[in-house]
Amino acid sequence: MYGLSRRKRWPVRRRFLLPVPREVDMLKIHYSLDSELHNEILEIPAPAELNIQVRNLVLRTKKGALINKGDILAEAPSPFGGAYHASACGKVMKVNYHHMTIKCSDSETSVEPLDVQSMGTGKELLRTLQGLGVHVAPLSGRADVLIINGMNPEPGISAAQQILKDGGEYLKAGLELARKLITPGRTVLAVAKGDKSAIPGAETVGVKAKYPSSLDALVVRAVTGKEFPSDTKVISVMDLYDLGRVAVSGQPITDTIMTIAGRNYRVPLGTPIKHLLQTLDLPVASTDIVVLGGPFQGESVYSLDEGVKKTDYGLFIIPASQFPAVQDAPCINCGECVLQCPARVQPHLISRYAEYERFEQAEKHGLNSCFECGLCSFNCFSRRPLLQYIRFAKAQLQASGHGEQA
Ligand code: SF4
Ligand code: SF4
Structure with a gap:
């Protein structure tokens, strides 16, 4: 198992820097996960x-x-x-x-609702939730600690923060159902440091609001101090909200x-x-x-x-x-993607295996440890589509029945 990154950064003078073409007015993207909320959730x-x-x-x-x-x-x-x-x-x-x-069409006919909340806690409930489109992976089996990841997933996205503000009834119903299935001893809501959001029945813990700290594995480490603890499950606040809406509406x-x-x-x-x-x-x-x-x-x-x-x-x-195009340029072995990778894999290597369709080699070198955070692609000086190659390899292995199942 590959771990989470604690690598030291090289001094800037040792890093290989390519000049940015003058005509590219680089996109000023920030890593902060803080967002301002402007309104209620609007309907499309x-x-x-x-x-x-x-x-x-x-x-x-x-x-x-x-x-x-x-x-x-x-x-x-x-x-x-x-x-x-x-x-x-x-x-x-x-x-x-x-x-x-x-x-x-203009018709508003909906399928008959199911009474999810009065079901038992066995496999039938899980199968029913799965059939209703709920992401059930975090709900299958019990755990000592349940972490609700309430961080905005990426800079510029405030969906999690908005749901925490406006989704009270559904979050409560979702948490009741999740706890019924997981029976955790401790339930934690992880939010950006300084955020005062709360869900009844969960203790709130603040996490540094800087990408990639919103990734599940990093949230778990921030809350428990451990890497991949086997007694901990994590569910996103978006999935908890969906679970609650399914529970309430059927x-x-x-x-x-x-x-x-x-x-x-x-x-x-x-x-x-x-x-x-x-x-x-x-x-x-x-x-x-x-x-x-x-x-x-x-x-x-x-x-x-x-x-x-x-x-x-x-x-x-x-x-x-505002952004230099991604291209199939050769890797210059600068090592920047390795420094950036929070999963401590070698993105340049597994992406090259993927590029040449040597998917099993990519798997052997940590393909499935990749969180798909995108930091390697974003920071690659050659603008190689590293994340796309990695996703391509995962999809090919999954389609052939060899990859990790979602
Ligand atoms: S997307 Fe790239 S940087 Fe992120 S975990 Fe995967 S290999 Fe590492
Ligand atoms: S893939 Fe990109 S960032 Fe990684 S070593 Fe090669 S050129 Fe550098």
């Missing part, structure tokens, strides 16, 4: 069409089917893989290996909370990015980079028809002039 209206990513999923509907809100569309085949549900009524118009397109998860231009919105899953941009009147130039997720872990989208997924907590538009 349902789009005319939903675009659901179904690659590597098992389809549960087909072209031409009429669906209600909450109907199951697809499931991940892995043991903890969740179910994907329709966020609006409509008709399945197109299905291919990558996407399912649904033309939305309905599946069909939306996500996203930070867009500094404000938080409830977005139906599968909403195309172009619908968000039009609704919020956000202009995008043809050379801009649109990123789903955060500035470190997010991925630039190749089409504005791309639909929003449950784990997308942010949308960013980055002008091309």
Whole structure:
């Protein structure tokens, strides 16, 4: 098992520095996880069409089917893989290996709710929650310590902070259900230092609000003082909120909370990015980079028809002039990615194995210890897409049945 980084930094004079081209006015990105909240969670209206990513999923509907809100569309085949549900009524118009397109109708019919809260604590409850789209990996099996990760996941995203402020009823219901399943002796809410948020039944602990301290493994170490303790489980405040909403409503998860231009919105899953941009009147130039997720872990989208997924907590538009393009340039062995990596793996090495499709070698050198924090890619002087190579290798191994199951 690879550990968490405590490496000493080299003195600046020993680090290999490449000049930044004059025409690139570098994006001034900060590592702070503090954000100002501007309002309540605002609703994004349902789009005319939903675009659901179904690659590597098992389809549960087909072209031409009429669906209600909450109907199951697809499931991940892995043991903890969740179910994907329709966020609006409509008709399945197109299905291919990558996407399912649904033309939305005006109907508001939803699936029948399930009485989740009165279920026992056994496997039936877990299976039911999984079927309703809940991320059940942190809920399976008991633990002595349950940590709720209430940190904003990345700089510029304030979804966690907003949920802590506005999600009281659902967080309480989610925690009740989580504690019923995990039966922890100690429950901790980890928040940014200075944040006064609280959830009844959990002690609040402050964690340094600087990325990557919001990563689960680093939050666990900050709270317990241990690396990967076997008696500890961690659940994000977003997942706890979803669990609470499922518990209260009995309905599946069909939306996500996203930070867009500094404000938080409830977005139906599968909403195309172009619908968000039009609704919020956000202009995008043809050379801009649109990123789903955060500035470190997010991925630039190749089409504005791309639909929003449950784990997308942010949308960013980055002008091309502010960021040097990622490219398949050779590694110059500067070592910066190794210094940055909080998982203490060698990103330059595992990404090169991935690039040449030697996935088993990548796995042997710590591929699965990577947290996908994105710091290696962000700081690579050659602008190599290290995180993308790492994700590619993980996806290929998973598809071939050899990788770690989600
Ligand atoms: S994304 Fe890169 S820096 Fe982050 S844990 Fe993985 S290899 Fe390390
Ligand atoms: S991958 Fe990038 S940051 Fe890492 S050693 Fe190579 S050039 Fe340096």
